[in-house]
Structures are given as structure tokens and as C-alpha cells.
Amino acid sequence: MRFAAFLILLIIHLSLFAQTYTGKVKDKNGEPLPGASVVVSTEGKSTIAYCITSDKGEYKLAIPEEKNPASVTVSYMGYQKKAMPFSDLKDGMTITLTEGSFKLKEVKVKAERIQSTGDTLTYSVSGFKQGQDRSIADVIAKMPGLEVKADGKIEYQGKPINKFYIEGLDLMGSQYGVANQNISADKVQSVQVLENHQSVKSLRGVSFSEQAALNLVLKDDAKAVWTGTADIGLGYGDDFLYDCRLMGMRFNKKFQALMMYKNNDIGKQLDNEVLDLTALLKGRTGSESGILSLMSVGAPDLAEDRYTFNHSHLVAGNWLWKTGKDSELRLQGNGFMDKTDMQNYRSSTYLTLADLPVIIEEQDVCNTRSEWKGEVNYQYNGVKSFIKNNLKGYMDFNKSVGRMMYNGQRTDMMVKPHKRSIAEDFQMSHTTAKGNIYNLDSYWTYNYLPGQLLTINGMTEQLNLGFFSTRNDFLYKLKIGRHYLNNEFGINYDHQSIGVAMGEEAERTNAYQLLRTYWTPSISFVFGKHKLDIKSMISHAHQSYRESKSNHLWLDPSLNWNWKATVVSEFSANVGYTNAPLTGKAIYDTPIFTSYHTQKVNRGETDATHSLHATVAYKYSNPVLGLFFNVRPMYNRTSGNILYESTMNGNIYTMAATDKEYAIQTAGMAGRISKTFGWAKTLIGFSASHNITDYSLLVSGIVNDARMSTTAVALDYSLRPAKILSIEGKSNVNIYKQKNQTSPELSSSNTTDWKHFLNLHIFPANGWMVSIKNELFHTSDESIGTNHFLDFAVSYKTKRWELSLTANNLIGTSEFERRTLGNTIESYSITRLRPREFLAKWSVDLF
The missing domain is CATH 2.60.40.10 (Immunoglobulins)
Incomplete structure (x- = not known):
């Protein structure tokens, strides 16, 4: 009381x-x-x-x-x-x-590069674009407060955006990489950032978001007309080279379309353009990964086109129709086909084994991928009501084949990690005249994952996995003044069947089931510039796997707080406790090979992990000064993790679950500051993060406490100090430290890696550009040395077309050495790199 x-x-x-x-x-x-x-x-x-x-x-x-x-x-x-x-x-x-007319005095107008109106920041593309920028992603990367990650994901103030709009419409859904990396910067007038964006109109002012959305405002000559681009690139290195694209687009208020075919064999992978980049809503399981995966080599810390030997093809289609004032229909479909060759030498030291055994692998592998996705989305987004129905489908025909020298023993390799999936997502909400809200969510997905794996003992493992999942909940928000009292009721169900057969033996199939019902009372406060959500999920979970059955009554409390302290400063905090049931993939007790020489066995008992997490964040956004800053301390502790006993049985590395458990604890901080200057369109950004993770290893039956610490610091910059010169670059350092605190002699050596990019773009005459791109990598391991790469390009651009000649890897090496440190494995690898290559490319606007 x-x-x-x-x-x-x-x-x-x-x-x-x-x-x-x-x-x-x-x-x-x-x-x-x-x-x-x-x-x-x-x-x-x-x-x-x-x-x-x-x-x-x-x-x-x-x-x-x-x-x-x-x-x-x-x-x-x-x-x-x-x-x-x-x-x-x-x-x-x-x-x-009242409407009125007035006279304007004669004034000189100077366009601001960043303007702020309420919760909307408007970045002028012309204010940030430099001569070498082609796609809108190139320009967004130069806008303070925004970052474009390697996979195409856009972040604002350290958090991923939740929507990517074009002229206010959501044509791309979660797969906005196609638009981000292919829409020409010349067609975009401005980039708007919609802070704390709530996409559902009826929930604005009620359900708050800490994520921002991004909206592209096009130039007038790019609206309501068909535009198209064609690229033809041909060249030679060790073999024939190609890099081509054909794209058509149309954007207006009633209809939008973006269609594209793209291919290349110059090392640029295309699959990241159709990745799901926006975060899934609560309760959505997303894409199920299965147990098997394509073979891979440790990716060097270099640009991917230095080491990727690919033959990639991508076809993508996106269409959106406005079917009414507040309703729309979106269709999407894409296919990705690729053949990638890999050669790699790897020496792995297993830190979980007392004698620190070393496994040497030399592999020559070819990965073939054929992946197809489709999506149909209908949405009604009215002032009082919201309805959305989304249907997705996916199928692939992926496989890896190759040969391996494993500790001097020659072995064939083959894996087929196939997947078929379908998902249905229905959401509906309504806001009454009194401000009360009813919300219904229903989501289900089925994944079928048949797989084959050739193991090191020459036998073929057959896997048949079937995963069904559904999430259903009903939420009622009762408005009390400016505050809300909420009640949410839900039921989740998972059924996972895991079938495995080795060689000619009969398939053994086991099923895992989870039924979780819950009630989540919560209250939302709005007082002044403060927003506070207090909630606690009370749930009952029933798990079963073969003879193992368990019932749990859990309490998952959480608190979210947000304070808009000033126009430019914002604080937020989140703290909570979560109980997460183990899934079938973490429970099965049938020995299953997860790679050609690694076998894993779980307990066969139902269980759960328990996590305490806390995050504090501070954001400073001052568009007048062009200064943006964010910092996020965090803490997470997860208990109930299973310790695995690792052994070498001949050439097979076996991980067997024990009855021992441990807690993994991570504390860290990440932040970024970026500042733009009017002089030379300069942008300077500085990022830093530091994380310390405490965990446990089981070595010869003895629990060893260990600590892993990682530090990353990066400086990026771009400027045009003279009309004929543009400079952009980035330098970063990564420091890895691993220590076995129980048995220091089993600790791994520390590593420090440096990577630098420096690109110079020279504009000797109107339309001409000469580019010199440098990439430098060096490490604290003196035996590895320094790697320097240099590319050279010259191009001539008119309003309608551009011709370029590129010479890649003019300076460079044919192999890349690197030492990598992980929680349980330290590895040394040598990766084959691409040779010197030459490419001529012609790009033209078709209409």
C-alpha cells in the first residue's frame, strides 16, 4: 500500500x-x-x-x-x-x-543542409553529395547521425531504422537494400529522418518507438514518370569479367514500382540487397536457420570484392498500389543465384581441450546458391483503425561441394542445407472515440529443412527438420487521462520435429513442443516530456521432448523510460528480466553432425535460460550545429547455459552436453559522435565500443572461468577541400583479449588489428573523375606483416551516361593472412585473393 x-x-x-x-x-x-x-x-x-x-x-x-x-x-x-x-x-x-497575402522583402536565400521541423530532420542531398557519389546510400553515409552498414542496413543515432519510405510510401518493406543501393542520388531531393516513428496512425501518441524512419523525397523530374538505368561492364583478370544491371522505376502517389536484374563476377555479392533489414516485431521468430549451413571460409577483414570469387545474379520486383486513401497493396518477389569458389588454409587451436590440439584444414570448395522469396502485403492504416495481412514464402536449392586436406588426410565434402518456409502475419487495432485501444496479432510460420551432409568418415547424414510456430495475442489499452492501463493476453505454440539418419540406417525422429500462455498487465505514463512503461508478463510454459516434460510459471518484468530533456537531448533506459525456453535444436539428444567433422549431442531435457538486461542511452541531435552524439552503456547476464564437454574422437570433434551450467555476463558501452562542417562539406565521425564477457569452459571435466574483452575504435571522414579534389576515408582498430582465469596457460595470445581506407577523387575537368582507392591492413602479429591494396579508375560522366575504366588490385597480394580469436577457438588462416583485374563500364539513363 x-x-x-x-x-x-x-x-x-x-x-x-x-x-x-x-x-x-x-x-x-x-x-x-x-x-x-x-x-x-x-x-x-x-x-x-x-x-x-x-x-x-x-x-x-x-x-x-x-x-x-x-x-x-x-x-x-x-x-x-x-x-x-x-x-x-x-x-x-x-x-x-485566415488566408492572407503579404509582400516579401528582397532577400538572399541560403539553403540549410539540415532542417528540423518537429520530429522530422530534413537532409539536403545536394548539401552532402560529392562528385564520386552514385547511389543514395553513398550520400546517406555522409550525413551526420546516420550510418550505412556493410550489409546495407541504415542506422540513426546507433539504432536501425524501422521504415524506409519513398515519397511517403513503404514500397520496399524490410528489403530496402535494393532501393538504398540502386536509386541514383541525382534523383533524390532530400532525405527525411522521422524520429521516434510510429507507423500505425491510430497508435501515434499512444505506443512509442525509439527507432526512426527514413523517407526519400524525390526531385520533381523523378516523380510520376518511368525512369530506367542500364549498366554494361566487361573486363578481364584471370578470366572473363562482367558487371551489368538493368533497372526500371516509377514513383507517384497511387503507384510505385522498382524492378531490377543485376549480375557480376567481380566479387560484389548481391544477396545483401534483398536481406530483411528492419527489425521484426515482438513474438515473430523470423527466419529459421536449421542445423546445417553452407561451407565457408573465415572472411578476411577486407572489402569483400578482394577475396570473393563469385558468379552472382539477382532479379527483384517490387510493386505497390494505393487501393484507397488509407489502404495499399504491396507485392514483392526476388531470386538470387550464385556460384562462389573458395580456397582457404586454416589452423585451428581448440581452447576447450587441455592439450590445445591443432587442426589443419586446406579446402577447395564451390558453393552454389539458388534462393527465391515472395511477399504479399495488404494494409489499411486509418486514423482510428489499422489492419495488416502479410504472407511470405521462401525456398532454396543450395549446396556446397569440394575437397579437403584434413591434417594431411584427403576427404570429399558435400552439404545441402535446403529450406522451404511460409509465414502469415495478421495485425489489427482500433482506437475508440474515448482513446481506448483494441489490438489483435496473429502470426504463424512453418519451416521445412531437409538436409544432407557428407561426414569425414565417408558416411552421409540425412536430416529432416520441420518447425511450426504460432504467436497470438490480444491487447486492450484503457485510457485514464493522459495515461494508459494495458492488459495483454496471448498464447504461443511451437512444434519442432527433428529426424536424422546416418548412411543406410532408418531415420530417427523426435518431436519438441512448447505451449506458453501469458498475461501481461502494464501501465503507460506520459507526464511532461517523460514517458514510462511498466509491465510484467506472467506466463505458464509447458515443454515436452520424448520423456522429458516440464511446467514453469514465470514472471518477466520490464521497465522502459524516455525523457526528452531538451529540444536536442534525449535520455532513455530499459531494464528487464526474461525467461527463454530452450528450443528443440538445443535439446535433441541424437548425435548430429553440424559440419563435416563436428558432432553435437544435447541433454535431451527441457530447460530454459534466464536473462537480466539493462541499457541506458543518451542522444544529442543538434541539426543547427550539424552535431550528433549517442552513447549506450549496457549489461546482460544470462544463466542456465549448458556446458559442453569437448573431445577429439579420431578426426571427429565432439561436443556433448553435461549436467553442468554456467552464467555468461557481458558489460559494455558503445557510442558515436559525428559532426558536419559547412567548409568543404566535411563530415567527421568517431565510433568506439568496449565489451567484457565473462563465461566458462569445460576442460577435462573441470570448469574454467574465462574472460573475453573486445575493443573497437573507428574514425571516418569525408571532405572536398578543393573543387578538383574529394577525400574520404576510414581507420579502425580492433583489440581482442582472451584469458583463461582458472588455467592461465590455456589462454590465447592477444591480437590487435588495424584497417585503413583512403580514397582520393580528382576532378581535372568538367565531367571527368580520377579515383585512387587504398586499403591497408596490419596486425600486432609480426609474422603476418602488412597488406596494402590499390585500385585506380577514370570516368567521364554526362547528364545521361557515364563511361568508366577500372583497374583493381594494381598493388596487392595473392594471399591474406590473419589470426582470429574467439571464445573457444583461436585460428590462423590464409585466404586466396583476387588477381589484378581490368573492367570497362558504360552506364546510361534509358528514359
Whole structure:
């Protein structure tokens, strides 16, 4: 009772911290005026509160208690400014503006590179684009606060975006890499960042998001017309080279389309353009990976086109129709076909075995991939109601074949990790006139994963995995003043069958099942600039696998807090405790080869892991100064992890689950600061992270405590100090330290890697560009040495077409050496690199 009384007093106190006024701005016809500015000032004309009206013309003003407001001014382009005493402003008041004409004085207009309007930041593409930039992703990477990751994912202030819009429409869904990496920067007017974006209109102001969305605003000549691009690239290295693309696009208010065919064998993989890059919603299991995978070599810490020997083809189609004012239909389909050859030497030291045995592998492998995906999405997104139905399908015909020298023994290799899947996702919500909300989610997916693996003993393992999963919940939000009391009820069910046969033996099939029902009461507070969500999921979980059955009653509490401290500063925090049942892949007790020489056996008993997690974040976003900063300390502790006993049985590395468990604990911090300067379009970014992980190893039956620490620091920059010169580069250092604290003699040596990129682009005359690209890698291991690579290119560009000549790996080596440190394995590898290559490419706008 004391706690409840204290909580009520706290809410009342915080609600009084700032007085809030809400209402609408309309014209004389009653139409809302979105984007109108509402300013509250003191007698001395100092601004104490400011906001921009929403797309429904709504305003919200928070007046600090200690301030003395005197007047309210409302203005909107094309309308007469309205000023009135603050004492006339009432909560819920509608302010009406009258159309009016006025004369503008003669002024000089200087375009701002970044503009802020409410929760929207608008980056001018021309303000950041440099002469060498081709795709819109090239320009976004130069915008402060934004990052483009190697897989094409875009992050704003350290968090992935949750939507990628083109002219306000969600054509790409989660697979926005095609648009991001292929839409020409010349066709985009500006890039908008929609902070704390809630895509469901009926939930805006109710359900909050810490993620941002991104919207491309196109130039007028790229709207409502078909545009197309064709690239033809031909060349020679050790073999014939090609790099081609054919693309067509159309974007208007009622229909959007983007279709593309692309191929190359110059080392640039295309599959990342159709990856699912946005985060899945709660309860969605996403793509099931299975147990087997294609063979791979340890990727060198270099650009992928240095070491990838590919023959890749990608076909992608995306179509969206506006079927009504608030409804739309989206169709997507893509296919990826690839053949990649790999040669690699690897020496692996197993830190889980007392005598630290070394396994030497020399492999020559060919991976063949054929992957096909399709998606149909219908959505109604009204002011009061939301309905979405999404149907996805996937199938592949992937395989790896090759030969291996394993500790001097020659062995054939083959793996076929096939997969077929289908998923249905239905969501519906409705907001009543009183502000109460009903929300229904239903999601199910089925994955069938047949696989074959040729093991080192010459026998073929056959796997048949069938995974069915469904998530269903109903949520009711009751509005109490400006706060919400929530109740969520749900039921989740998983059925996983795992069948395995070795050689000619009969298949052994076992099934795992999980039924979890839950109730999640929660309360959401909004007081001033603070948002607080307190919830706790109370669940009952029933697990079964063969004779092992268990029932659990769990409590998963969590707390989320957000505080918009100032216009440019924002704090947030999250703390919670989670119980996660082990899945069938972590339970099966039938010995299964997971690779040609690694075999794994689990306990065959149902169980769960338990995690305590906490994250604090601070964001500073000042578009006027072009300064963006974020920092995120975090802590996570997961108990219930199973310790595995590792042994070498001949050439087979076996991992067998024991009855021992351990806790893994990670503490760390990550942050980034980026600043843009008007001079030379300069951008400087600095990123850093440090993580310490404490875990346990089982060595000869004895539990050993170990610690792994990783530190990463990166500096990136771009500038154009002169009309004829553009510079962009990045330098980063990664430090890895592993120590067995129980048996220090079993610790691994520390490693430090440095990597540097420096690209120089020279513009000697109008339309001409000369590019010199440098890549340098060196390490603390003196036996490995330094690797330097240099590429050279010259191009001539007109408004309609561009011709370029490229020479790659003019300076470089044919092999790359690297030492890699992991929690349980230290490895030394040599990877074959691409030779010197020459390519001529012609790109043309078709229409």
C-alpha cells in the first residue's frame, strides 16, 4: 500500500512539473493545417515553448511551471499570423487562421543542409553529395547521425531504422537494400529522418518507438514518370569479367514500382540487397536457420570484392498500389543465384581441450546458391483503425561441394542445407472515440529443412527438420487521462520435429513442443516530456521432448523510460528480466553432425535460460550545429547455459552436453559522435565500443572461468577541400583479449588489428573523375606483416551516361593472412585473393 501511494504521488508530482496544452489549428473551412508553428513567449519575447502541428493539425505545448508565458503566436505560410494573450489559451482549444497575402522583402536565400521541423530532420542531398557519389546510400553515409552498414542496413543515432519510405510510401518493406543501393542520388531531393516513428496512425501518441524512419523525397523530374538505368561492364583478370544491371522505376502517389536484374563476377555479392533489414516485431521468430549451413571460409577483414570469387545474379520486383486513401497493396518477389569458389588454409587451436590440439584444414570448395522469396502485403492504416495481412514464402536449392586436406588426410565434402518456409502475419487495432485501444496479432510460420551432409568418415547424414510456430495475442489499452492501463493476453505454440539418419540406417525422429500462455498487465505514463512503461508478463510454459516434460510459471518484468530533456537531448533506459525456453535444436539428444567433422549431442531435457538486461542511452541531435552524439552503456547476464564437454574422437570433434551450467555476463558501452562542417562539406565521425564477457569452459571435466574483452575504435571522414579534389576515408582498430582465469596457460595470445581506407577523387575537368582507392591492413602479429591494396579508375560522366575504366588490385597480394580469436577457438588462416583485374563500364539513363 505504501508503494502504491508513493507511486500515485510521484505521478501527480511529475504531471504538475509542466502544464500541457493541446488543441488544433484549422482554416476557416475547418480543414487542419499541418506544419503550422505555435510559439509561446514571455513579455521579453523569449521563447519558452514551441511546436509544429501534426498531419492532423494538432499542437501540444508543455509550459514549464517556473516560466511566465505572456503571448501565443500561430503562423502558417499563406495565412495571416495570429497573436493572442496566453491567458486566452485553453486546453483543447481550436485556433483558426485566415488566408492572407503579404509582400516579401528582397532577400538572399541560403539553403540549410539540415532542417528540423518537429520530429522530422530534413537532409539536403545536394548539401552532402560529392562528385564520386552514385547511389543514395553513398550520400546517406555522409550525413551526420546516420550510418550505412556493410550489409546495407541504415542506422540513426546507433539504432536501425524501422521504415524506409519513398515519397511517403513503404514500397520496399524490410528489403530496402535494393532501393538504398540502386536509386541514383541525382534523383533524390532530400532525405527525411522521422524520429521516434510510429507507423500505425491510430497508435501515434499512444505506443512509442525509439527507432526512426527514413523517407526519400524525390526531385520533381523523378516523380510520376518511368525512369530506367542500364549498366554494361566487361573486363578481364584471370578470366572473363562482367558487371551489368538493368533497372526500371516509377514513383507517384497511387503507384510505385522498382524492378531490377543485376549480375557480376567481380566479387560484389548481391544477396545483401534483398536481406530483411528492419527489425521484426515482438513474438515473430523470423527466419529459421536449421542445423546445417553452407561451407565457408573465415572472411578476411577486407572489402569483400578482394577475396570473393563469385558468379552472382539477382532479379527483384517490387510493386505497390494505393487501393484507397488509407489502404495499399504491396507485392514483392526476388531470386538470387550464385556460384562462389573458395580456397582457404586454416589452423585451428581448440581452447576447450587441455592439450590445445591443432587442426589443419586446406579446402577447395564451390558453393552454389539458388534462393527465391515472395511477399504479399495488404494494409489499411486509418486514423482510428489499422489492419495488416502479410504472407511470405521462401525456398532454396543450395549446396556446397569440394575437397579437403584434413591434417594431411584427403576427404570429399558435400552439404545441402535446403529450406522451404511460409509465414502469415495478421495485425489489427482500433482506437475508440474515448482513446481506448483494441489490438489483435496473429502470426504463424512453418519451416521445412531437409538436409544432407557428407561426414569425414565417408558416411552421409540425412536430416529432416520441420518447425511450426504460432504467436497470438490480444491487447486492450484503457485510457485514464493522459495515461494508459494495458492488459495483454496471448498464447504461443511451437512444434519442432527433428529426424536424422546416418548412411543406410532408418531415420530417427523426435518431436519438441512448447505451449506458453501469458498475461501481461502494464501501465503507460506520459507526464511532461517523460514517458514510462511498466509491465510484467506472467506466463505458464509447458515443454515436452520424448520423456522429458516440464511446467514453469514465470514472471518477466520490464521497465522502459524516455525523457526528452531538451529540444536536442534525449535520455532513455530499459531494464528487464526474461525467461527463454530452450528450443528443440538445443535439446535433441541424437548425435548430429553440424559440419563435416563436428558432432553435437544435447541433454535431451527441457530447460530454459534466464536473462537480466539493462541499457541506458543518451542522444544529442543538434541539426543547427550539424552535431550528433549517442552513447549506450549496457549489461546482460544470462544463466542456465549448458556446458559442453569437448573431445577429439579420431578426426571427429565432439561436443556433448553435461549436467553442468554456467552464467555468461557481458558489460559494455558503445557510442558515436559525428559532426558536419559547412567548409568543404566535411563530415567527421568517431565510433568506439568496449565489451567484457565473462563465461566458462569445460576442460577435462573441470570448469574454467574465462574472460573475453573486445575493443573497437573507428574514425571516418569525408571532405572536398578543393573543387578538383574529394577525400574520404576510414581507420579502425580492433583489440581482442582472451584469458583463461582458472588455467592461465590455456589462454590465447592477444591480437590487435588495424584497417585503413583512403580514397582520393580528382576532378581535372568538367565531367571527368580520377579515383585512387587504398586499403591497408596490419596486425600486432609480426609474422603476418602488412597488406596494402590499390585500385585506380577514370570516368567521364554526362547528364545521361557515364563511361568508366577500372583497374583493381594494381598493388596487392595473392594471399591474406590473419589470426582470429574467439571464445573457444583461436585460428590462423590464409585466404586466396583476387588477381589484378581490368573492367570497362558504360552506364546510361534509358528514359
